[in-house]
Amino acid sequence: MTDTQPAGPAVPPGTDAAAAPSQAEALALLNAVNDHEVKAAEMAKSKNVTGPVLEYANMMQAEHGKNMTDTNALLQTAGGAPADSARLNEQKAKSEAKRAQLQALEGEAFAKGYIDAMVTDHAEALTLLDSMLIPAATDEAVRNHLTTTRQHVQQHHDRAREIQTQLGGASAAASNAGQAGGTGG
Numbered sequence: 001m002t003d004t005q006p007a008g009p010a011v012p013p014g015t016d017a018a019a020a021p022s023q024a025e026a027l028a029l030l031n032a033v034n035d036h037e038v039k040a041a042e043m044a045k046s047k048n049v050t051g052p053v054l055e056y057a058n059m060m061q062a063e064h065g066k067n068m069t070d071t072n073a074l075l076q077t078a079g080g081a082p083a084d085s086a087r088l089n090e091q092k093a094k095s096e097a098k099r100a101q102l103q104a105l106e107g108e109a110f111a112k113g114y115i116d117a118m119v120t121d122h123a124e125a126l127t128l129l130d131s132m133l134i135p136a137a138t139d140e141a142v143r144n145h146l147t148t149t150r151q152h153v154q155q156h157h158d159r160a161r162e163i164q165t166q167l168g169g170a171s172a173a174a175s176n177a178g179q180a181g182g183t184g185g
Contacts, residue, residue: 020132020135020136021085021087021132021133021136022082022136023078023136023137023138023139023142024075024078024079024080024081024082025082025085025087025088025136026132026133026136026137026142026146027071027074027075027078027081027142028075028081028082028085028088029087029088029091029128029132029133030067030071030129030133030146030149031068031071031072031075031081032088032091032092032095033064033091033095033121033125033128034064034065034067034068034071035068035092035095036095036098036099036121037060037064037118037121038060038061038064038065038068039095039099040057040060040098040099040102040114040117040118040121041057041058041060041061041064042057042061043099043102043103043114044056044057044110044111044114045057045058045061047105047106047110047111047114049110049111049114052163052166053111053114053115053163053167056115056118056159056160056163057114059156059159060118060156063152063156067149067152070145071145074141074142074145077141078139078142098117098121101113101117102114102117111167112164112167112168115160115163115164115167116164118156118157118160119157119160119161119164122153122154122156122157122160123157125153125157126150126153126154126157129146129149129150129153130150133146134146134147134150
């Protein structure tokens with residue numbers, strides 16, 4: 001993975017970085033991911049991508065937009081979104097940095113960069129869902145939503161990998177092939 005972490009602590013001193021998020025924070029983290037995917041899709045469309053990349057961007061905008069609406073509805077029944085946490089701020093900053101890198105690209109370089117980012121982003125989202133978000137669900141409706149979301153994210157990841165291969169991203173697709181194990185469902 002090309003995940004670059006900033007040097008130094010990711011959370012303020014005295015905070016337990018390994019502490020599980022609350023259910024509300026888990027939903028807010030999911031919406032930070034949704035927001036990034038929608039904004040990246042909008043950027044792709046503004047860069048005039050075509051063919052499978054455009055179809056993918058349209059799918060990301062529609063499906064992550066719907067997921068954001070559904071997640072917001074669950075947050076409202078749980079009393080609203082929590083105040084920004086260190087984890088949430090880190091997720092938002094990471095997403096903004098990724099979009100800034102993409103913004104600098106044009107044409108075919110953008111299309112490939114966007115799809116490469118989608119493969120990486122969805123792999124990271126699967127890890128986040130499995131390791132932190134789904135385990136944080138205390139309510140059955142939230143657990144069902146997160147489980148269904150995970151299935152959709154897996155589909156998005158798989159489709160992005162297919163497009164990546166079509167675009168000649170064989171080296172990136174090959175490096176991701178090793179991550180395919182254990183992603184059933």
